[in-house]
Amino acid sequence: MATTANGLAALEGHVPDEEKPGFKTGNHAGQVRTCETTGLPVCLTAQRFIRLNAVAAVVFLLIGGVAALLLALTRWPTVHLLPADWYYRVLTAHGLNMLILWIIFMEIAILYFAGTTLLNTRLASKGTAWVAFGLMVAGALAINGAVWSGKADVMMTSYVPLQAHWSFYLGIILFAVGALIAVINFLATLYIAKRDKTYAGSVPLxxxxxxxxxxxxxxxxxxxxxxxxxxxxxxxxxxxxxxxxxxxxxxxxxxxxxxxxxxxxxxxxxxxxxxxxxxxxxxxxxxxxxxxxxxxxxxxxxxxxxxxxxxxxxxxxxxxxxxxxxxxxxxxxxxxxxxxxxxxxxxxxxxxxxxxxxxxxxxxPWKNPGFSAFFLSLVIFGFLGGITGVTLGTQQINIIAHNTLRIPGHFHTTVVGGTSLAFMGLAYYVVPLIFQKEYPAKALARLQPFVFAGGITVMAIAMSFAGSYGVPRRHWDINFTGAQFSAGFDSTAHLMMGLVGIGGTIAFVGLLIFLLLTVAAVFFGRSNAGKKMEAW
Amino acid sequence: MSISFPEQGWFKAPSAGERLWIGLAIAWCLVLTLAMPYWHFKGKQNSTGEAYRVTPAEFYQRAQKFIEAYKVGEDRYTAIVQPPPGTDVYLTARMWRWDPVLKLKKDQTYRVHVGSMDLNHGFSLQPVNMNFQVVPGYDHVLTLTPTRAGEYSIVCNEFCGVGHHTMAGKIIVEE
Amino acid sequence: MTQPNEPKAADVIQSEHEKDEGSHRTPGTLVLALILLLSFAVYYFANWKALADTWPVR
The missing domain is CATH 1.20.120 (Four Helix Bundle (Hemerythrin (Met), subunit A))
Known part of the structure; x- marks a missing residue:
């Protein structure tokens, strides 16, 4: 009988309720709140770790951002701010804080969000999340300690046999193990959601x-x-x-x-x-x-x-x-x-x-910084990052690009104008929805993605042009003062380096607006608990 | 929505607009894929990665022998070396100099062995803008044919310590 | 989410599978994508040209 009924239901395009795609009974055991704005179930444990990881991410974004400004002002030929040893030190710190610490902390926050809220489940393990977070923070501190104390002037890539202090490598290992544990916690969350049947159907995109x-x-x-x-x-x-x-x-x-x-x-x-x-x-x-x-x-x-x-x-x-x-x-x-x-x-x-x-x-909705950050990220990543990446990554073409400024010109449009900008757009929703705090000075927030995107675009394009004149990346003095044989680049390349400085400074202003507004919102913002978030 | 559970039967063929774009994208990817093998056989600039394992000490000895054999002068405490066309040429990178100064003939082909005494370095020929990686422990062979006379600099474009930005060498190409 | 009267995401999630697909015309996106492809091709082949102007190397 049952078989026939199911067969009939399928024939008519009906499915029994428990198999209809959507949320079923959650497994939160009370540790959950319903988001006032979206109606989605927010696991309170996950919420705490989304907050912790997002805060850590923003702290390292600040460190990396200050480093970025110093670098832009050093490569700007007329400013040439830092001395050589500090340029290489700050460059090492910039790469690690931005590309590793800011982005991966943010990604762990995204995983905890996507794994729990969208699947109506609790986070698999609170203890594991603490261990992961602790290791990542310890690793991040060890890395920064080694770099800022001058024991690891090796660039992010630390190509052997260039050697850093052991605490630098240990920091990276601790951070990576922590991140791996967090990722496993995410995968375990997917598993328990499936096991506890907190939803039916295929998972959301x-x-x-x-x-x-x-x-x-x-x-x-x-x-x-x-x-x-x-x-x-x-x-x-x-x-x-x-x-x-x-x-x-x-x-x-x-x-x-x-x-x-x-x-x-x-x-x-x-x-x-x-x-x-x-x-x-x-x-x-x-x-x-x-x-x-x-x-x-x-x-x-x-x-x-x-x-x-x-x-x-x-x-x-x-x-x-x-x-x-x-x-x-x-x-x-x-x-x-x-x-x-x-x-x-x-x-x-x-x-x-x-x-x-x-x-x-x-x-x-261009006035919504969540939208403008996302769409500008899409355009910058596709038109600048994607096109340059594929071209520079062509085997033979790499001969005229390898280790020149064309390479950072490329990846500042993928990972900064692309990923970081998209994550900033995400923050304009994470803070009101997960921290339950409203952004102050919304008009400034509306402007922020454009300032940041504009600065990064100018800087990255200038880097690419300078690189096509042969200007090397990771290089303190393109005039080669004190070198055995004279070398250097023509005036166009110098002009481009000036634009790198200007674009980088504008991007830093955009970053600073983001940081100030976000910190102000998280620590001093109006609470919207029990209410819908304000429309952007 | 991207955060909702897709309706049952979501696995279906793309719409006409998507099909058109995916088709164009695949065609473009094929062009990109075929361009490299095409250039490998028909083009003149290829990085074949020809290399031999060598200890820095061994490489140094070969380079010294090469300098002694073809030295024609000195410039700023660095030997100027003029090897006959077609021969093996040795260029040594170390913190923070390139040795020796090479004097080459236009339109002649040389096997330039580039090796490092210490760290990774970057062979960056300017203003031609050709760039190759120099990895310690490896003798990287670049079979080069200069096409224009003039003076060229070799700058290092792989970070090699605090004097990295003072590492510049010279290649002279004569008619 | 910007309008106070819009349905909440959770309700949409629950009811979406019952909705009709509707039209999928995206001419604007196709034009944007074609501009991307064109700029891609120009940049890519310009780089091959720049490479061809350097010294032969094996």
Whole structure:
């Protein structure tokens, strides 16, 4: 009988209630509140760790941001602020605080959010979340201690046999282990949600994207362990130095793939902010998810980009790794680059903004910093970051780009103008919804994404041009004062370096506005507990 | 919405607009993929990564032998070396100098062995703007053909300590 | 979420699977994407040209 009834139900397109996609009974055991604005269930344990990780992220963003300003003012030829040793020290600190600490703390916050709230579940383990957070903070402090005390002037990449103090490597290991534990806690949360049947149906797209980021993160962090543990032992004097070429190969398994975690997390945030700000809906779930799967499968081989003009790895290896894998991952980004704005277009047209080709875009909520940060991030990442990345990562073209300023010109449009800006947009929702505090000076917040995006764009384009004149990255004096033979660059390159300084300073102003407003909101902002968040 | 559970049967074919874009994107990815092997066979600039394991001491000895054999002068305490076309040329990178000054003939091909005595360095030929990685423990062979006469600088573009920005060498190309 | 009377996300999540798909016309996005592809191609081939102007190397 039952079989027949089910068969009939399927025939008529009906499904029993318990199988209908959506929330079922949660497993929070009382530790939950219902968000006044979205109606979503917020696990209180997860909320605490989202807050903790977001606060840590912003602290390191501040450190990295001050470092960024100092660097911009040093590479600006007429200012040339820092002395050489401090330039390299601050550059090391900038890379680590921004690319590792700010972004990964923020990503852990995103994982805790996506894993719990969107699946109607509690966080799998509170104790584990404490351990992860403690290790990450300890690691972050050890890294900063070593760098700022001048014991680790080795750049973020710390290519052996350049050696830092052991506490530097230990800090990275502690931070990576902490992050790995947090990622496992996220995966365990997915498991208990499934086990406790807190929802039915396929997980939401944002959770799917976050899971893809988590999977890539596990692979990334394992590479980190493989390369950092022998390096740590060597720094203690216990073993011989690891082979310099081997180190570069495996380090980039960590260094490049962690950028793919950022891409994955950023694209998930794009989808999330698209929904939060315009009610956008993915056009085709299969296409969007398929693109995330492409990231997981093919993005790892792109680590080869950093070895395209290296000795010891042959042309066949370089071409294979660059072309085969790279372009399927590029395909994934090109798909997201279409489906994300397309979902906005559909949503805006449904609201009646049908005028011409771009009426929907002009009518979009540009006054909402959540939207403007997200959409500017999408444009900067696609038009500047994506195009330059693929081109510089072409095996032979890398000859005219490797280690020039074209490389930072590229990644400041992916990881800063792209990921960081998207995460700032996210903060404009995290603070009111998770911290339950309202942003002060909303007019300033509305302006912030434009200032930051504008500054970063000017700086990155200037860097790219300077790099195409051969100006090296990570370089204190492009006039080579005191060098054995004269060298240097023409006036156009110097002009570009001036623009790097100006653009960098503008971007810092944008960053500072974000930091001040966010800190003011979190610590002194009006509480909106028990109320809806104010409209942006 | 991106935060909601998709309706059952969400696994379906993309719409016409998406299909068009995905098709174009795949076609473009194919162009990108084929460009590199094409250039490998037809193009003139390729980084083949030809390299041999070598200890810094061994590389130094070979470089010294090379300098002694073809030295034609000295400039700022650095040997100027003019090797016959087609020969093996040795260029040593160390904190923070390039040795020796090379005097090459235009349109002649040389096998330039670049090696490091200490850390990673970056061989950056300016203003031609060609860049290669120099990794300690490896003899990186660049089979180079200068195409224009003039004086060129080799700057280091891999961070190699606090004197990194004073590391510049010279290549002279004669008609 | 910006309008006070809009339905809450949670309600939409619960009811969405019953909704009609509606039209999916996205001509504006397609034009944006084509501009991207065009600028991509210009930048990419300009770089091959710049590479071709350097010294031959193997």
């Amino acid at each position: 944002v959770v799917f994207g976050a899971t893809a980021a988590a999977i890539i993160a596990v692979v990334t962090l394992l590479h980190g362990a493989v390369v950092m543990i022998p390096t740590f032992l060597w720094s203690l004097g216990l073993t011989e130095a690891p082979d310099a070429a081997w180190y570069r190969l495996v380090w980039w398994g960590l260094g490049h793939q962690s950028q793919q975690v950022n891409v994955c997390a950023m694209v998930s945030v794009w989808y999330l902010l698209g929904t939060l700000t315009t009610g956008a809906k993915p056009l085709n779930q299969a296409v969007c998810r398929g693109a995330f799967v492409l990231y997981i499968l093919f993005i790892n081989l792109a680590s080869a980009h950093h070895l395209l003009v290296d000795p010891g790895v042959g042309a066949g290896w370089k071409i294979w790794n660059t072309s085969y894998a790279m372009y399927l991952a590029v395909l994934a980004s090109m798909i997201h680059g279409f489906t994300v704005p397309a979902s906005i277009e559909v949503a805006m047209r449904k609201k009646g903004h049908n005028k011409g080709l771009f009426g929907w875009l002009f009518a979009a």
